[in-house]
Amino acid sequence: MIRPIMKDHIFLAQKSAPAGPEDLYLEQDLLDTLAAHRERCVGMAANMIGVAKRVIIFDDEGTPTVLFNPEIVKAAGPYGAEEGCLSLEGTRKTKRYQTIKVRYHNRAFQTRFKTYTGWTAQIVQHEIDHCNGVLI
Template sequence: MIKPIEKDQLFLQQKAKPATPADRPVMQDLEDTLAANATRCVGMAANMIGVAKRIIIVQMGPLPVVMVNPQITAKSGQYQTTEGCLSLDGERPATRFEQITVQFQDTQFKPHTQEFTGFVAQIIQHEVAHCEGVLI
């Protein structure tokens, strides 16, 4: 189901709780909401649709990938950039890393560890920051 975008900064600054199999409907809501906003968005965190759980979705080429309980475990190649967010007006400066390693679970709660670089790494960092209650 397509959900409205959360704009309440006090809510968005709350740290998300770990996701469980009971949160599977949230994963579908994230997929539907990202698809509905595809012309202006490449990733979302569950708190952006009003659910304080550690679930993100990232557009990786043609495929939207859901990551459950993501944790960035390594990072290198720090750089400065500016980013926008559906939950916030305008663009803001952000510190990101060119390469990251992420531990996460897929939608079946199978664990994965994967390295990401470039723009996909930047999207993941932005969405994981949402899970931590950090706004750009």
């Protein structure tokens, strides 16, 4: 289901709760909502559609990828970036890392690790910031 984009800064500034198997429905809602905004958006967190759970979706080199409970466990190669967001007006400067290692849960809620680099790493960092209540 395509969901409206949350723009309430107070809601977006709250840390999201861990996701569980009961939150699997968010995968389809995020897929549908991201697809509806594909001309302006490459990633989303569940709080951007009004659900304060640690679930993100992002364009992983052409493939939409969903992670449950993502956390950055290692980061290297800091650089400055300027980013926009569907939930916020304008762009903001922020610090990002060229390479990140992420611990997350898959659809079966098994713990997995993956390393991301470059543009994909930047998208993932932006969405994890949303989970942590960080507004860039």
